[in-house]
Amino acid sequence: MGEAKRREQIEPNFGHVPKKANYRGLVVSPPIEIEGNRLMAKSSNLDPQELRFALLFWDRLVWPSSRFIHFASGPDETFLESAGILNRTEYTFNGDVAQGIAKGHIQAYQDLERTEPGVWALAQGENSFLLKEGLADEGNGALIELHRAIPIPKHDVPLAEILEFRQRRRDELVLLRYQLESFVSEMESAEDKALALQKHIAALDEACSNLLAVGKEWQFPVYLSNLKASFSLTPAKFLPAVAGGWKIGECYGLTAATAVAAVAGAVSTLEIKADYGLRTIKRPTSPFRYAYLIDQELR
Template identity: 55%
Template sequence: MGEAKRRSSNDKFFGKIPKSIEMRGIVVSPPLEIDGTRLFARMSNLHPQELRFSLLFWDKLVWPSSRSIHFASGPDEIFLESAGILTRPDYTFDGDGATGIALGQIQAFIDFNEKNPGAWSLSQGEDSLLIKNGFSQISAGTSLELHRAIPIPKYDVPLAEILEFKHRRRDELLYFRHHLESLIPSLSNANRREDIDTAIQKIDAACADLVKVGREYQFPMYLSNLKANLSISPSKLVPSSLAGFAVGNSFGLTAASAAAGLAAIGSMIEIKADINFRSAKKEVSPFKYVYRIHNEL
């Protein structure tokens, strides 16, 4: 039996994940709310839950530092810095501290994404960065939200165990990431409703695989939502020739629901118009991620 045939019969991911998978990185922040020139900091370190979410799905983390308002690394951050996973480049801007922190986050995303187009994203949400105004355009982008379909390690899981999980379950993680990122090009190139259904089925299978391995592993995980924002206008998402599809639709994820033990279709994906950062380029890869926890698996 040839090597390719042997692998295809023993590895369910063989041929389904591109041979060349690029690094993916995310710009992270402590729980900060920025409203104009006002800054409210709930913590001075990265939130433990945010850090574990970011570590599970991304290869590199960047936490911009600033000489005007400095947040020192804690034990978790120092551990990841020593492992070469987290870096803290300086992004100091003149003017008020709140605007400087916001500019630092966005400029770090722009700089790193220019070096590796489509490979970097921003983390936002209650446990990360919330920018109230001044940097976004309403209804200029599109969001994909996976409801009750993603396992996330609990806030107190040791970081070393998450790294071990990533090593052992690399294929499932890459398979999920590949199909999440491929969903928008699949929709944009769809000619039939069956093409959309096929793309949804693939992300459904990827979510189900993640939920299954999350249930099997030793440390506790939450069942969560994952929202990915893209800079593509919803009007350009699906060809106008494709009748019967409209942004705002929800699609049931039956395999993910079954894996999570949810009644009926408890997991779903929602596609809708959303914000876009003014400085974001028109990339098909998500530029911003937000998660929301539901319950423990």
């Protein structure tokens, strides 16, 4: 029996891309940190590693621009603009420059979210947009983190190769994104939350292992990484304590992903934590922001 036929029999989602995960976009930024009226920019271009992470999992990218501080597109950004993947929408606010940049970034996300609810998310972290205050409230959100469970191409991999891979392996990429997006909404509606949690962890484990298996076949260098997805809903609201002792911060093993990664000392896990929740934007139950952290090389 062929490998594809075997997987089709034992994996219900193999070869099937969920309809509602057809299109997604991410608001991106150079590595800038804003606190009050202080703005610190590590670079005027998108971070190469951050860009490759974004390009792998999202179909379109938006990088807001401003007339007050103009970060010009570099070769990578120009290439993606010409390909119709990256858009440089202008958002200029009068007053304090740092807060004007922050408002522009947030407004771009709000406009996109209002037009296409549940489609757009923010990239946030040390290598992208890091706003110290004003966007979210601590404790009003949930974070689902996949530890050592996803492959990300290294910073010097040509963008054209990532685009080619993204088209060729779209099913595996979209399936992981779908499983993360549907986690909260399906847990909220489940009558037996303990069983639903078990099924969702197994589904995410399967999605990660499939993607890692593909990642090990890539001809370019790959990192084994963590992926963080933030929801604007507290864990207790969609997943109250269940029989068996579930608690915030507990790690669940991803045995299939661990087996596929096969890196010394690398155990793949899933963790649910309390996190920041959006302050003013009414959000669907899909993640509103994503971040990643490189762990080690996959091979």
